[in-house]
Amino acid sequence: MKVQIAGIKDVSLIDVCGEPSLTIWFCGCNLKCPYCHNWRVAEVFESTCYSAELSEIYFAIESASSIVDYIHVTGGEPTEQVVQLQQIFEFAKSVGLRTSINTNCSNPSTIESLLRKELVDHLATDVKAPPDLMTGLPRDEALRYWRSFIKTLRLVREHDVILELRIPVLKYGAVGSELVASLKNYLMEALSTIEGVSKVDLVLNPILGPPVVDSVRNPEWCSKYAVPGMRDIELAEALVKPLYSRASTRLAQHASLIHLSP
Numbered sequence: 690m691k692v693q694i695a696g697i698k699d700v701s702l703i704d705v706c707g708e709p710s711l712t713i714w715f716c717g718c719n720l721k722c723p724y725c726h727n728w729r730v731a732e733v734f735e736s737t738c739y740s741a742e743l744s745e746i747y748f749a750i751e752s753a754s755s756i757v758d759y760i761h762v763t764g765g766e767p768t769e770q771v772v773q774l775q776q777i778f779e780f781a782k783s784v785g786l787r788t789s790i791n792t793n794c795s796n797p798s799t800i801e802s803l804l805r806k807e808l809v810d811h812l813a814t815d816v817k818a819p820p821d822l823m824t825g826l827p828r829d830e831a832l833r834y835w836r837s838f839i840k841t842l843r844l845v846r847e848h849d850v851i852l853e854l855r856i857p858v859l860k861y862g863a864v865g866s867e868l869v870a871s872l873k874n875y876l877m878e879a880l881s882t883i884e885g886v887s888k889v890d891l892v893l894n895p896i897l898g899p900p901v902v903d904s905v906r907n908p909e910w911c912s913k914y915a916v917p918g919m920r921d922i923e924l925a926e927a928l929v930k931p932l933y934s935r936a937s938t939r940l941a942q943h944a945s946l947i948h949l950s951p
């Protein structure tokens with residue numbers, strides 16, 4: 690069987706809470722996030738994606754198994770190739786590795802099936818809120834997506850999986866006070882849903898765009914909302930902390946790249 694991927698990194702130290710992982714980029718995604726810098730992977734560009742035999746992936750996993758602790762799949766959206774995803778996680782478990790998925794949480798039934806089979810140890814996701822601004826979907830679809838996101842967070846709580854929850858930080862001045870108020874309500878719902886999860890890593894994730902990152906799906910959107918300054922990051926932290934009893938936030942690894950406001 691083949692899987693559409695954009696690449697494999699044999700050893701990564703930044704994808705799973707500082708633990709060494711072998712990371713695989715799955716191609717294809719069902720969202721259209723305007724700030725997506727992996728949009729060629731998401732849209733399965735021929736120049737970016739290729740078909741790999743699962744046997745090649747297994748060989749890479751087995752070769753890395755003495756130096757990494759996790760197999761991490763990201764994308765794109767890995768649940769779009771569910772059969773291959775499950776088989777890769779089953780193989781990883783068979784050689785004694787832990788498993789991690791970076792998902793947009795739009796496919797709760799797939800995540801539930803993997804969780805029931807004890808195939809996911811760590812799940813990373815973004816709070817794409819407000820969903821119509823962040824997902825690039827029409828409002829009705831974006832709101833349906835949000836319900837799937839919350840359903841997935843409930844599953845994470847029920848199965849007590851290690852969770853990395855990334856909170857996108859924008860230029861809040863451009864977002865406007867009404868949307869910031871609505872963002873607070875979405876955050877409140879997400880953070881109250883994960884109360885009780887034993888291990889949560891809350892990450893403030895400044896959304897980047899040109900000139901810091903060239904390749905984004907929608908440069909116009911990014912010139913308006915992306916590359917926040919320190920004041921925006923402080924505002925995001927101030928929004929999050931009162932909403933989550935165990936809040937202790939950190940900045941995403943690439944945050945050092947952001948341009949600070951004067």
Ligand code: SF4
Binds near residue numbers: 720724725
């Ligand atoms: S940011 Fe993630 S979820 Fe959004 S389009 Fe890109 S790959 Fe898909």
